[in-house]
Amino acid sequence: MPHTANARSLFETLRHIEASKLFQAAVISIIILSALTIGAKTYELPYFVTRSLEVLDAGITVFFLLEIIFRFMVCADKKRFLMDGWNLFDTLVVVGSLIPLDNSEAVLLGRLLRVFRVLRLVSVVPELRFLINSLLKAIPRMAYIALLMFIIFYIYAAMGAMFFSPINEELWGDVAVAMLTLFRVATFEDWTDVMYETMSVYPVSWVFYITFIFLTAFVFLNMMIGVILEVMSEEQNAQQAAKAHQERDDMSRKLDEVQQQLARLTDMMTEREQSHTRSNQRPE
Numbered sequence: 001m002p003h004t005a006n007a008r009s010l011f012e013t014l015r016h017i018e019a020s021k022l023f024q025a026a027v028i029s030i031i032i033l034s035a036l037t038i039g040a041k042t043y044e045l046p047y048f049v050t051r052s053l054e055v056l057d058a059g060i061t062v063f064f065l066l067e068i069i070f071r072f073m074v075c076a077d078k079k080r081f082l083m084d085g086w087n088l089f090d091t092l093v094v095v096g097s098l099i100p101l102d103n104s105e106a107v108l109l110g111r112l113l114r115v116f117r118v119l120r121l122v123s124v125v126p127e128l129r130f131l132i133n134s135l136l137k138a139i140p141r142m143a144y145i146a147l148l149m150f151i152i153f154y155i156y157a158a159m160g161a162m163f164f165s166p167i168n169e170e171l172w173g174d175v176a177v178a179m180l181t182l183f184r185v186a187t188f189e190d191w192t193d194v195m196y197e198t199m200s201v202y203p204v205s206w207v208f209y210i211t212f213i214f215l216t217a218f219v220f221l222n223m224m225i226g227v228i229l230e231v232m233s234e235e236q237n238a239q240q241a242a243k244a245h246q247e248r249d250d251m252s253r254k255l256d257e258v259q260q261q262l263a264r265l266t267d268m269m270t271e272r273e274q275s276h277t278r279s280n281q282r283p284e
Contacts, residue, residue, distance in 0.1 A: 014074045027067060027124050034060045035118045057114070064094045064117070086123040093117055130235065138231040142224050149220045153179050156212050163205075164198050185209060186216045 017023055037057055045053070068091055075081045082088050093116050122128040157178035164172035171181045171194060185191040191209065198205040 018074045031121045061097045134232040134235045138228045141227045
């Protein structure tokens, strides 16, 4: 029984360490150091500096491996550890970083996975993870807006190809090229040059560009921003509800532990009273 209590206490201590700000700061620092190491390797450096960076990269890889093993050990539910998308991503990146770079066939994959180690910063920082999760959940809703935007692009591109192709074949030669030109207009990349060129032949063609920009750059863009903000609000409410539920569970568990301790204390006091009563009732 004492061994079980000590093991449980050690496990809780390790979990507190894994969830502590200090541990997270250490992991973030190593990830940033890894990013700087990757960037430094793109420059022409002296031999001893290159060798030092290779040794440092090996040490960073070992640290990440030990960190994943530590997080797996302190996880209460081992089966659900790899079911979490971020944990799976971290594990694949760290395991992939173990690929030896001296193997010519795997050197490109190994370097690529080392570059992806920088993305682990997203999985470590909760705020970044919240933003990515919200963005991924907003993609299905944004797809319908993107589809509607594609229809508008196609309609305007067809009209532009019909009216403006004699003016500039390179910009309005067919529907595909016209859609690329409209994308340039929608991103405000020298779009006035395109407009003034067609206005020299069709003076009222500015209506074509103004209405297109109003629909794409203002209406659809704000719709996408609204979808993202709505999903972020829903995600934040869900996190707050989950946090409140977890706090209730923790409070309930603590109350159960207190009740069990009180019950054990009551039993001990009852046994002492009974023992004291029996000792007083013994004949002298």
